[in-house]
Amino acid sequence: xxxxxxxxxxxxxxxxxxxxxxxxxxxxxxxxxxxxxxxxxxxxxxxxxxxxxxxxxxxxxxxxxxxxxxxxxxxxxxxxxxxxxxxxxxxxxxxxxxxxxxxxxxxxxxxxxxxxxxxxxxxxxxxxxxxxx
Numbered sequence: 001x002x003x004x005x006x007x008x009x010x011x012x013x014x015x016x017x018x019x020x021x022x023x024x025x026x027x028x029x030x031x032x033x034x035x036x037x038x039x040x041x042x043x044x045x046x047x048x049x050x051x052x053x054x055x056x057x058x059x060x061x062x063x064x065x066x067x068x069x070x071x072x073x074x075x076x077x078x079x080x081x082x083x084x085x086x087x088x089x090x091x092x093x094x095x096x097x098x099x100x101x102x103x104x105x106x107x108x109x110x111x112x113x114x115x116x117x118x119x120x121x122x123x124x125x126x127x128x129x130x131x132x133x
Contacts, residue, residue: 048099048123050116054132057097062090073131080131088121093132099123 014049046052056062061074069088073080082090088109092102103119106112 017031048120048127050097050098050100050103052118052123053095053097053124054093054099054102054123056090056093057130057133060131062087085118086122089119090126090131 026091028032054119063072063074064070065072065079065081068081069126071082071091073090088106089102092105097105099119105117107115123132
């Protein structure tokens with residue numbers, strides 16, 4: 001995977017996964033600035049430790065949707081259409097693999113280096129949205 005495939009794009013912070021309505025497209029939601037309760041900028045990567053073992057939250061299911069030719073994250077009120085990098089990360093969130101192992105597997109699979117920041121930011125955002133636990 002060329003590193004340009006991991007170019008950050010921002011999913012609007014106004015996205016409400018509980019009341020999403022029509023399918024939303026998730027384009028690897030990086031580049032936004034996470035903020036603390038006091039409003040200070042916080043790195044999402046810093047909030048996701050290498051030894052954490054992320055798994056999909058109970059109300060979510062990840063599946064490939066042939067009609068849309070992409071991976072989607074399903075939940076009772078709708079779905080989130082995922083792009084390649086987002087689906088590659090979530091597909092590895094099985095509750096067994098650590099963040100460090102997920103990152104190493106992605107780097108090996110796609111012959112890339114230094115993906116920890118991108119993986120951490122995505123997982124931090126996924127935690128905030130309740131997609132993973």
